[in-house]
Amino acid sequence: MVLLLLTSCDEVGRHNVLTFFFDGVPPLQTGTSETRPSNMKDKKATEGAPAGDWHIHAQLKNCVDCHGEQRQSGFSGKVHLVAEVPQLCYICHREYSALESWMHGPVATGECLLCHEPHKTKAESLLRQPVPELCYQCHDRQAVRATKNHAEESYSRCTNCHDAHASATKSLLRRTFLEKPAGLDYQSEIFRRKYEEASRKAKSDLRQGQDFLAVSRTAMDYLEGGQWWPARAYLEVLLDSNLITDAERPVLSQILQQVIALQTNPPAEPRQGASSSTADRTPTAALQALRDQRNEQTRRVAELYYRSVQLYRAGKLVEARDGFRQVLAVDSLPEPMRETAQTYIDKIDETFRKQMEQAGWRLLK
Secondary structure: OHHHHHHHOOHHHHHHHHHHHOOOOOOOOOOOOOOOOOOOOOHHHHHOEEEOOEEEOHHHHOOHHHHOOOOOOOOOOOOOOOOOOOOOHHHOOOOHHHOOOEEOHHHHOOOHHHOEOOOEEOOHHHEOOOOOOOHHHOOOHHHHHHOOOOOHHHOOOHHHHEOOOEEOOOOOEOHHHHOOHHHHHHHHHHHHHHHHHHHHHHHHHHHOOOOHHHHHHHHHHHHHOOOHHHHHHHHHHHHOOOOOOOOOHHHHHHHHHHHHHHHHOOOOOOOOOOOHHHHOOOHHHHHHHHHHHHHHHHHHHHHHHHHHHHHHHOOOHHHHHHHHHHHHOOOOOOHHHHHHHHHHHHHHHHHHHHHHHHHHHHHHO
């Protein structure tokens, strides 16, 4: 019946039939028809092209982009899509989950349609409701108004300060907002939270038995990414631990002071062709040099340890005991290896004692 009506009506008649039976049918366009955009990731694909009071999804001009060419069976309530949401959306739109550290709940769960209407809407960006009414579907209105720095005139402009998809901050604050004087308090708060989170993580790493090389590797990762506050937290925890030697402590302390200086005066972008001597003075390079020294020391100690074990098994107890004593003199020696080396020394000493006792009995006889 619907098919018969569609084939017998003019454009206005077909539009009236479609809007009666189906939701999301766009209004009739006046004037010349628009061509399909060449770049599907342009602004129209993101926000919806305005048409009078309506904002229209750009792909609505070609239904098969989303629904494919498969025919719908009867009046089935299940709509055929060429891919599941959100993968369907990522064909045209950015995959926000791969861009930033913090994501809005609906983005994290792939529920794009909680906030966006896929066909048309009277709200910008194809939102189901205008901001802030859409936001108050999940966020408590009174709690928002009670939050620090939410000025009375800002209630209707949530997205002026917050990104609705993803951000580098837990509060989903926009980078442009953080760069403004009004965002300085937020920026300081973000730095403080990152520092405290990294400090807790570093202490947890120590409790789980991570060694100097593993903990300093994490600090290196933060330094290489220019994340000075988490790097500082890891270095401070490392300095307070028993994982570093007395010889390493002043070097690590100097690296920490360099990081603190970089917090207040971040480095400019490196010039093309800058000399390697400049790079060698960075805390990253200094920490890497310290790690290299520890690696080399670990290699030498391991060789001495296993050589001493071989000497012990060959019955060369004097040389073995001397080797194990040298191993025990290393401050950074892992505790299990220290205990094992001491056990070998105790066995050698016990052997020497028994040999002396046997020699004494023979003299008495």
